[in-house]
Amino acid sequence: MANPKIGIEILSASGPGILHATTGVIARHNGNITSVEIIEEGKAGNDHVYFEIEAQGDPAPMLEDLRKLPIVRHAAQVATMEKIYGKRIIIVGGGAQVGQVALGAISEADRHNIRGEHISIDTIPLVGEESLAAAVRAAGRLPRVKALVMAGSLMGGDIEQAVREVRAQGLLVVSLNMAGSVPEAADLVVTDPVQAGVMTVMAVADTAKFSVGRLTRRIF
């Protein structure tokens, strides 16, 4: 059983060595780092370093030791991204379709988030087999992604291969009913883009009774 995840934000001087120094302190306190982001702040020569850590027990002594590092100007516990932005659904494809799927998904996510879920709807309008296949594969490297919606009119070739790869990694893939071989590779095929967005949210929401595995049809 994993320890509870906490977020830690550090403000430090810009430059190399930050990660080495801070991860050393976290390791000494038996923190298991699951995510690190280093955000450069253009203006002031500061870096914001954001960690997500599975921490054992009280994080206060670890924070104390982080604050003792000469390069650290500020260190504080913050809510995790999982708690704030939650599960992510990523919609990729043509602008017209991505917009309509997003409308359905955002509307449905609103209904679940009001009841305590945390679901984000992330999108990118893209054109071309290569950039779409790259976006599908990269979704498997992004944190908190649970499902992908393929929102276009024609998708096949390497995009189909990429869909099969991320499904094998555990992502749910919903496809609009469209030309090309991508629908064949998806978990679920939906014709209406608004419904595709709604169904994808229902499939990942713990507040919904819907489950793709229980459906007797795969195409709607």
Next chain:
Amino acid sequence: MANPKIGIEILSASGPGILHATTGVIARHNGNITSVEIIEEGKAGNDHVYFEIEAQGDPAPMLEDLRKLPIVRHAAQVATMEKIYGKRIIIVGGGAQVGQVALGAISEADRHNIRGEHISIDTIPLVGEESLAAAVRAAGRLPRVKALVMAGSLMGGDIEQAVREVRAQGLLVVSLNMAGSVPEAADLVVTDPVQAGVMTVMAVADTAKFSVGRLTRRIF
């Protein structure tokens, strides 16, 4: 001048020590890590570890050394998230408004991405002062975020304070024309949600001539 960023994906056995071992190799090759994600793969006991690194010269020797680690099953260079998902615009607020802002933003991002830009539109429908203020502050800890759109009917209090904080960090904040004090704290106030989405994309796109700084009005 920073070195070019590269992405490296590693497939490793699950468990602690991955980060310590791999960051050691990367440091020896003078790679400057800017982002790390550790994605657990439920099924097979594998972890996907994704690094973004400012690398000096050819990354091949570093990859070779990573592959020599006993816990590493696979290591390969991949395109960075900046290259695939690019700049992020985050839309937060009520479902009705978030959906309309997203429609405008996705449609406009499509037009820029076709010309070589990389702009993602990310959204979360949320309710309540506390969760909205947390989402605004967390946007400053997420990678590649350039702008935030406040899409609601009434926002004030601690949300206003959070808006001022992320603006000080360098984020552009666009607000719908709404009740409460958030519009006063924003860079730009737009009444029509579709136009708010379009203008925000124009403001962050290098393919657009639009710049918020050059506008003679702040409210539309």
